[in-house]
Amino acid sequence: MTVKALQQISTGRNGVGAFILQCKKMDIHYCDWAGSSRGMNGFIKSILPQFAAAHPQIEFTVSPRPSKHPIIVGHYINGREKAICVRNMEPLQILKKAELLRDASGEKLKRVTKPVQSINDSVRGVWSPYHGNGMQV
Amino acid sequence: MRRIPRIPSVASALSSSSTASAPARSAAACLLKRDIATRSPRTTQLRSQTCAHSQRRYLSVSSRSLSTAQQVDTDVARVLEEEAAVLQAGAQIPSREIQTDLVYPRGVVEAPRSTDVTDPEYTPAETAEGLEEVGGLANWWEDPEHWSASKEYVGFGPQEKVTDPAVLEVLTRRAVVEGLIYTRYAEKGCKNPLREIGGREEMERALKVEVDVAEDGTATLKKSFKPVWADLNRPTPEGKPVTAEISPADAQQLAKSWDPKWKTISLRDPVTKFAVAKRIQRLTGHVVPDGKLFGINTAAGLVAQLIKPPKPKKLAEEIATKSELVSLPNVRVFPRRVTPVDKEKMVGRWKIIVQELEKRELPVVGTGNYGKAVEKKWILGKA
Numbered sequence: 032m033t034v035k036a037l038q039q040i041s042t043g044r045n046g047v048g049a050f051i052l053q054c055k056k057m058d059i060h061y062c063d064w065a066g067s068s069r070g071m072n073g074f075i076k077s078i079l080p081q082f083a084a085a086h087p088q089i090e091f092t093v094s095p096r097p098s099k100h101p102i103i104v105g106h107y108i109n110g111r112e113k114a115i116c117v118r119n120m121e122p123l124q125i126l127k128k129a130e131l132l133r134d135a136s137g138e139k140l141k142r143v144t145k146p147v148q149s150i151n152d153s154v155r156g157v158w159s160p161y162h163g164n165g166m167q168v
Numbered sequence: 169m170r171r172i173p174r175i176p177s178v179a180s181a182l183s184s185s186s187t188a189s190a191p192a193r194s195a196a197a198c199l200l201k202r203d204i205a206t207r208s209p210r211t212t213q214l215r216s217q218t219c220a221h222s223q224r225r226y227l228s229v230s231s232r233s234l235s236t237a238q239q240v241d242t243d244v245a246r247v248l249e250e251e252a253a254v255l256q257a258g259a260q261i262p263s264r265e266i267q268t269d270l271v272y273p274r275g276v277v278e279a280p281r282s283t284d285v286t287d288p289e290y291t292p293a294e295t296a297e298g299l300e301e302v303g304g305l306a307n308w309w310e311d312p313e314h315w316s317a318s319k320e321y322v323g324f325g326p327q328e329k330v331t332d333p334a335v336l337e338v339l340t341r342r343a344v345v346e347g348l349i350y351t352r353y354a355e356k357g358c359k360n361p362l363r364e365i366g367g368r369e370e371m372e373r374a375l376k377v378e379v380d381v382a383e384d385g386t387a388t389l390k391k392s393f394k395p396v397w398a399d400l401n402r403p404t405p406e407g408k409p410v411t412a413e414i415s416p417a418d419a420q421q422l423a424k425s426w427d428p429k430w431k432t433i434s435l436r437d438p439v440t441k442f443a444v445a446k447r448i449q450r451l452t453g454h455v456v457p458d459g460k461l462f463g464i465n466t467a468a469g470l471v472a473q474l475i476k477p478p479k480p481k482k483l484a485e486e487i488a489t490k491s492e493l494v495s496l497p498n499v500r501v502f503p504r505r506v507t508p509v510d511k512e513k514m515v516g517r518w519k520i521i522v523q524e525l526e527k528r529e530l531p532v533v534g535t536g537n538y539g540k541a542v543e544k545k546w547i548l549g550k551a
Contacts, residue, residue: 089498095505
C-alpha cells in the first residue's frame with residue numbers, strides 16, 4: 032500500500048528542513064538451490080545486517096523465491112517499484128545495486144540535460160558564492 | 169627350443185596337426201581314458217571332439233587349418249615328431265586350474281537320450297517353445313553364495329565413519345599420541361606400522377600417556393608410553409580384528425578430564441602429520457584430504473576438520489540461528505516464498521476477498537472450472 036500525500040498548501044522540498052528517503056521498502060529474494068544466488072546468499076549473510084542497521088527507515092523483507100534468479104525490489108513513497116536482478120553477482124556488486132535502489136527517487140528515469148533542475152525556477156539564476164560583493168561573516 | 173616363424177609355437181603346430189589323432193595324444197584325453205572305455209561309441213566320439221577342443225583351449229592357440237600343417241617342410245615335421253615323442257613319454261601339459269575359493273560351475277549333468285528313456289508315455293518335444301529352461305550360467309555371479317568371503321572389500325578404516333564429536337576427540341588424542349610415539353621410534357622401524365587397532369586395554373594405555381606441550385606446540389611425551397609402542401608393533405592377530413569402542417558419554421567425560429592444552433600440539437612435522445592422518449583413518453574411517461591436511465598444523469585443527477556441525481540446508485535456517493538480521497526491527501525474514509495470498513493476509517484483506525469470492529460462488533484459489541482468462545493473451549499480444 033502506497034503512501035498517498037494529503038492535499039497540501041505549500042510544495043514540500045525534500046531536504047529543506049528534513050530529508051525523507053524515497054525508498055521505503057526493499058524486498059530481497061534469493062534461491063537456496065540455484066548457483067546464480069550464491070552471491071546473494073553471501074550478501075544476506077554478511078553484508079545485509081550492517082546495511083539494514085544503517086538504514087532503519089527502510090523496511091527489509093528477506094524471502095526465498097525458489098528456482099528463480101535473485102532480485103532486489105525497491106518500493107518508493109511515490110507508489111512505484113524498481114526491481115533489479117542480481118544473478119551471478121558478487122556480494123559487493125549487490126551492495127552497489129542496493130545503494131542504487133536506496134538513492135533512487137522512484138521516478139522513471141529521465142534524461143538530465145541541465146546541471147540544476149528546479150520546479151520553481153529563479154529569475155535571478157543560481158546563487159553563487161563566488162560572484163557579487165561577497166558576504167562578511 | 170627351435171622357433172619356426174610361421175608357427176606361433178611348437179605346441180600350436182602339434183595341436184593343428186594332431187586333429188586326426190587328437191584323442192591318442194592329448195593330455196585331456198588321457199585323463200578321460202577311463203570314461204571313454206565305459207561309454208557308448210557315440211559318447212566316446214563326442215568326448216573325443218570335446219577333448220580335442222579343450223586341448224586347443226588349454227594351449228591357447230588359434231585353430232590352424234590342416235593345410236598349414238601340411239605345408240611345413242621336413243624339418244618342421246621332425247621337430248613335431250620329437251615333441252610328440254616327448255609328450256607321449258609322459259610329459260604333461262601344465263595344469264591351468266586356477267586356485268580360487270569362488271564357487272564356479274563344475275560338473276555337467278547330462279540328460280538321458282530320448283532313445284534311452286523307458287517311460288512309454290514320454291514323447292520328445294519337437295520345438296523348444298514352452299519347455300522349461302533348466303540350468304544356465306547367465307545369472308551365476310548374481311548369486312551371493314557363489315562368492316566367497318575373501319572377495320568382500322575390506323577397507324583400511326572402519327566401514328562406518330565415527331561421527332560423534334566426543335568420540336572423535338578422544339580418538340584424535342589417541343591418534344596424535346600414537347603418531348608422536350611412532351615418530352620418536354620411526355628410525356628403529358615398525359613391524360606393523362599404525363595398522364593394529366587393538367582392544368580396550370590398548371586404547372586406555374594410549375589415552376593414559378601424558379603429554380607436555382610447550383608454548384610453540386612442541387610435545388614431550390612423559391613416561392608410560394613404551395607399552396604403547398609395543399602395542400603398535402604387535403603383529404595383526406588372525407581372525408576377526410579386535411576393535412575398541414567407547415561410548416559417547418564415556419568419551420565426553422574423558423575429554424573433559426584432559427587439559428585442553430593438548431590441542432595445541434604441533435603437527436608441523438610431516439612424519440608426525442602423516443602418521444596421525446593414517447592412524448585417524450584406521451581408527452575413525454575419516455580420510456583427511458591432502459588439501460586440508462596441508463593446512464592442519466595443530467591437533468585442534470585436526471579435531472575441527474573431523475567434527476563438522478551439520479550444514480543448515482536453508483539460508484533462512486542459518487539466518488535464524490546465526491545472523492544478526494533477526495534482531496533488527498526493520499528486517500523480516502520469511503522461511504518460505506511470500507505468495508500473493510500472504511501479502512493480502514499481511515494487510516488483513518484476505519478474509520474480505522474470500523467472503524466476496526464465496527458470495528459470488530467463485531473459486532477462492534486457482535481458476536476452478538473456468539480455465540484461464542482468454543483476454544490475457546489478447547492483452548499480451550499473443551493471439
